[in-house]
Amino acid sequence: MASIKDVAAAAGVSVATVSRVLNSHPSVSPDARTRVLAAVESLGYRPNAVARSLRTDQTRTLGLVISDVLNPYFTELARSVEEEARALGYSVIIGNADERPDLQDHHVQNLLDRRVDGLLVSPTDGGSPLMLAAARAGTPMVFVDRWIPGVDVPVVRSDGRAAIRDLVAHLHGLGHRRLAIIAGPAATTTGSERVAAFREALAPYDIALPDAYIGQGDFQADSGRRVTEGFLDLAEPPEVVFAADNLMALGALDAIRARGLRVPDDIALAAFDDIPWFVHTAPPVTAIAQPTKELGRAAVRALIDRIEGRTPESVTLPAHLVARESCGESPQPRQSPQSPHPLTSMERSPR
Amino acid sequence: MASIKDVAAAAGVSVATVSRVLNSHPSVSPDARTRVLAAVESLGYRPNAVARSLRTDQTRTLGLVISDVLNPYFTELARSVEEEARALGYSVIIGNADERPDLQDHHVQNLLDRRVDGLLVSPTDGGSPLMLAAARAGTPMVFVDRWIPGVDVPVVRSDGRAAIRDLVAHLHGLGHRRLAIIAGPAATTTGSERVAAFREALAPYDIALPDAYIGQGDFQADSGRRVTEGFLDLAEPPEVVFAADNLMALGALDAIRARGLRVPDDIALAAFDDIPWFVHTAPPVTAIAQPTKELGRAAVRALIDRIEGRTPESVTLPAHLVARESCGESPQPRQSPQSPHPLTSMERSPR
DNA sequence: CTGAAAGCGCTTACAG
DNA sequence: CTGAAAGCGCTTACAG
Known part of the structure; x- marks a missing residue:
């Protein structure tokens, strides 16, 4: 796999110059830029994200630890999280705790070891020492859906x-x-x-x-x-x-x-x-x-706020009843299948 | 966050020695090992996976690109994949293509940039140039569920x-x-x-x-x-x-x-x-x-075989009919809810 | 058994 | 505008 050195050699410039054009640094001559771009193209070069992360100390990755992937609620949440994160330039790595505290800790540790920029978690228990330590150590963190009382971490929930x-x-x-x-x-x-x-x-x-x-x-x-x-x-x-x-x-x-x-x-x-x-x-x-989609979006925004040095607030959105027939006589006209999940208006409460 | 240098300093040894005990290299004196372990413990040290990956050129991570996370079939597949991968010492990063070839390519590229050790994909289309190039370039790859004809990649499907x-x-x-x-x-x-x-x-x-x-x-x-x-x-x-x-x-x-x-x-x-x-x-x-669980397991095993230099075969497992009542008169005794997904025996066919 | 050193692939002050 | 150099945190021959 071609490295930045190969590109530099092919373009007849230093690796510093290659790096600059790759990161759209302003001070690069048009000529150098052109040659670098051509070399990148012809070599099919792609920067190694691992090396970049090591150097910049950021992975542009969010960790999401959910309680159970087989639960459609969390699956929808995960999808919304990934969507919003992608829109904001982040990737997300999902860890499935399967409602097991030990598995949750495994994933939190794994995500921390990989140096994700922040952690979104819906805890399966009252608080693993590991997670508490991470929060105390200043790891950007946001709780979604479930949270741990007494930990100073924003909560996005319904x-x-x-x-x-x-x-x-x-x-x-x-x-x-x-x-x-x-x-x-x-x-x-x-x-x-x-x-x-x-x-x-x-x-x-x-x-x-x-x-x-x-x-x-x-x-x-x-x-x-x-x-x-x-x-x-x-x-x-x-x-x-x-x-x-x-x-x-x-x-x-x-x-x-x-x-x-x-x-x-x-x-x-x-x-x-x-x-x-x-x-x-x-x-x-x-x-x-x-309002699952909104929860995912809000959680990502809060976490990225935190990562980028702003101070996010907790968010609480209302849930609402959808009465159907499983409790007795049909109480309302049949739901339109087009909108089984009508979104309600959003409420914010200070943290 | 403590680095290997901090541990070395605290233990009074070189970073090489620290690395050796971390990787259970045999030639470390019991004394050095004890001191290093104590330092690791007291500093709460955790090796930086990013640095390790850069150095060893392996991430011990598998990429899984699925067609649609909201589809319970793929969700179950993803769970099985993660489970088996974890058992074999790998993590998995999931990319959701949402049935869109462009999103699929986004994730494939992202995963490749992160240098996953191998790729498990259920392609949403007949073959993106990107994926074909990756396969040709020798990226360990296995198709699950869906595949691309004409590409020399093992297929695990039903x-x-x-x-x-x-x-x-x-x-x-x-x-x-x-x-x-x-x-x-x-x-x-x-x-x-x-x-x-x-x-x-x-x-x-x-x-x-x-x-x-x-x-x-x-x-x-x-x-x-x-x-x-x-x-x-x-x-x-x-x-x-x-x-x-x-x-x-x-x-x-x-x-x-x-x-x-x-x-x-x-x-x-x-x-x-x-x-x-x-x-x-x-x-x-x-x-x-x-047999979704089995498919996930078999796919992971095939991919890891490929990563570790063995030569995996394609796997085809049979699907089976579960007749219920949606096509007419109840044709068989009611299914036991305990086993809505009875697994059938496994069949292998040479690739 | 141990350490100094090189090097993985990048980015980024620094000097020119 | 450009390049040489340092350094991110590790691992691993190499020499002792």
Whole structure:
């Protein structure tokens, strides 16, 4: 593979001059520029990004550690992140934690070793020492979706509280009184917050959330399956199951179907995170939609602000309820399939 | 951030010795090793992967260029690739082409500039000059899922021919005679092969595949929507639509639902690529399942073989039909939700 | 077993 | 405008 030396030799200039034309440094004679460009062309030369990174101490790369690639929500987030990063001149390397703290740490370490310019992470737990150390050491970092309390890092996320209130009102209006939740890990913010918000939303209706109706999941499908089976085995099973993410909702559907039961007649189902397939399930699933694309964009902008020395603020965008048929009688006209994910307006809150 | 020099100073040895203990070189005295390890520990030192890569001319990184991250098939493939690569000591950087040749080239170039040790690609078109040049220049490369004819690069893919024959038999058995296909881009192998296999499978039944029943899609949801609308507008619409991937099947469902029609009564639907949601759609979708995990694993092994100087063979694994209810009366007992993706035995064919 | 030195491919003050 | 030189953080023959 041709190096800068080869180009310099072919163009009859020094490597310094080659480097200057490659970096559009102004002081290069038109003649030299022309000859360098010709040499670059004929040799098919491409600067070695590894060498450049070593020298400039920047990789123009962002690390993104997501909780689970198989979760369409994170997949959409990752796509949005890459898109925005590319537009701003950065590449992104994705690490999939698969909801495992050890795998998360593996990727954080790997990304740090590769000297990414900054880290976007949606933590799978309450805070690995490694990540805390990185944050303290000044590694540019931004949390997306989930965050770690007490760490001074901007957070870009969606607030589901209002949407969960809307969901509970919807459920109550349909006559449901025994409501259960499949929670994510308590060590994650989204895991504990969604339970808290659910409980708070139930209070005005004088509905309690007994322990038996809080199933401990891990945001993956298997746990949704397992927890739902437990609910169905109860002497008094819940009338509604609210899955704290779409994969656990998938697991719940599996469990319900395996027993030969039907949604919503035998048991109703709602989920956090809306995905295109929810329009086509039997029945269509009532879900809380996040402005995923916007979250990805905002997270990248915040991280790059941080990298480039500015001071980003945290961003919180609202989520909203999309009522379909999985909790009872069709409550609204059929959703247009063209816009299963209507974006809401954006809200910013100071960090 | 501490460098190897800091460690050497702290341990009272030369950087060469530090490097040796870091790379477990045998000739280091126990004493030196102990002191170096202590210094590494206390400084929280981590070798700079960028510098190491520059020096050793290897990054221990694989590039994976997939056609579309939003497609669960590719997402599952990517996960399997990363898993296997990690097990073999490699990292992977994913580039999402979003079915766009220009984006694909952007990522290939980016990955090459970063000096990945090898490239795994599922090409979105018939062959970008860039990729052909890279292959010719000797960049270790392996095609997954889709490939480019005439390029001497191993291919790891699934052969859907037999499964498509099974599908057609299934459809014919249910009484369907007017069969249409939503094809992928003709410039992709999976785009053209699936049409060819479908046509061949129809021949024994004396069923033709008229142009009006071949809709040109691009493997993304919108195109499935558009093509299906076209089919439904026909004077004689097809009785069955076979979508060449799961996203176009999603689009087809959108279009069918938007017209207030029902599957399979008004029109039947089948798809290439099985995904967990197909079990829960209304009705469950008959699909052709690929051994996705195995494909990812085999692709990584082939690429690493190539990188490490061995000579990998192409691998072709069989796909298989999973008949559900979207083409007519339930043809078999309900699938167990525990195993929506049963793996078939593995077949290897010489390259 | 150990260290001094060269060198990977770049960029960038510095001097001219 | 241009080039020689230093240096980024490593690894690895080479000599001892």
